[in-house]
Amino acid sequence: MRFRGVIQIASVVLLAGLLAGRAWAGPQLAPEPTKPVSESGQVQGSACQRMGEGESLLAAQKKALSIAREAMLQKIKAFAENAELLSGQGIDHEVVAAASRIGLTNERITRQTVKGNQVCVWLTAMPNSPEISKLIKQRVHAKELAKKVQEPELASASSNFKLKVWTNHKAGEPFIEGERLIIYVESEKDAYLKLDYYTAEGKVVHLVPNVFTTEARIQGAQPYSFGAEGAVAEFKISPPFGAETIRAWASTVPFAAALTEADQVSDAAAYLEKVQTVMKSKAHDPTWAAAMVALQTSNKEDLQVAREREERERKKRGEGR
Known part of the structure; x- marks a missing residue:
């Protein structure tokens, strides 16, 4: 109910602006900067969006x-230079x-108009x-690490009886x-278990046997859970986000000291060398x-914006869903 109230209030403010010929939702309207953008260090961006069928203003x-x-982000030198790191893989929408969320501060709407079913905004x-x-x-490091952890050579090196992780x-x-x-985790055979969580931060958390000590030895054909409510350790997704991997190893004999x-x-990098x-x-x-199982973690707002960006690019290419 509280969220509904917020949406209703925002809608009222927006519609009130429409009656005056200008929409005022979102950040506070700011006066035009007195200095040129290049001198003040600000970046500028603008965009227009038409309302889709059934879409609210x-x-x-x-x-x-x-x-x-x-549009503002594209004008920042740090983004252009570092985005080249992703050029071989394509710029990820997320x-x-x-x-855009963390790289822009002191955001101000300098102008905003509504004409028919189109909204236009100007930002600094x-x-x-x-x-x-x-x-x-x-993010680049997280993706590169995940690729190494998930490479087929490592996955197939020891798949000699059934082991599942999900x-x-x-x-x-x-x-x-x-x-x-x-x-x-579920193993076909009674086995010793190692369970590692490679994070987007470049670390590896040794869940079994270092955190969950009693699951160092598991029974065959029996599923085990890690992180459920009331467990020794619980996991809640938090930054930094990106590509992550969970790897399980099972052995019918004790693991090597290495x-x-x-x-x-x-x-993660040093440990992975030993594993390989x-x-x-x-x-x-x-x-x-x-x-193994691959994960992708994200901020909710970023994920929504990324999906909208992907949809826009799909429409530009003339592709359907």
Whole structure:
């Protein structure tokens, strides 16, 4: 009910602006800057959005603001330089949305008009270049790490009996900030278990046996859950976001000392090197099995903006859903 009230209030403000020929929802209207943009350090952006069938004026305005923010982002040198890091993989819609959110401060609407079913906005903001650079580099590193963790050579090195790992989300469905993550594991055989969570921060959390100590030895054909309410540890999605991976290893004999970590959290890159070395010797070892599940984590607002951006590009290409 509280959220409904917020929406109703925003709609009333927006419609009141329409009666005067201008919409006033969103950030406070600010006077035009007295200095040229280049001298004040500000960036400017503008966009227009037509209301779709059944779409509210407020929804169209929010989309126009998102497009205008992206226009400002494209003018920031730090974004252009760091975006080249993603050029080989294509600029990720969610990364652009996140950079627009954290890379612009002191945002002001300098002008806003409504004509017919079209909303137009003009914005100014101050660029937050360090945060833009930090975000893009973090997302690139997360994607590169996930690719290494998920590479086929590593996955197939020890799949010698059935081992499954999955989560409380459908495959490909992103996890949103604040959501609970629950991990499930099931082995075909009685086995020793190692469960590692490679995060978007470049760390690896050694869930089993370092956090969940009693699950270091599991029974075959029995599912185990990690992170459910009341468990030894619970997982709630939080920043930094990006590509993540959960890997499970099962062995009918104790694990090699090289895979034993004293700490609950360690550097992912260094640990992965050790794992890769051990796995090369386990290619045809019948005592080993491996499984993994890929995750994508995000901020709710960024994900929505990213989906809208993807839809706009699809329409430009003349593609359907």
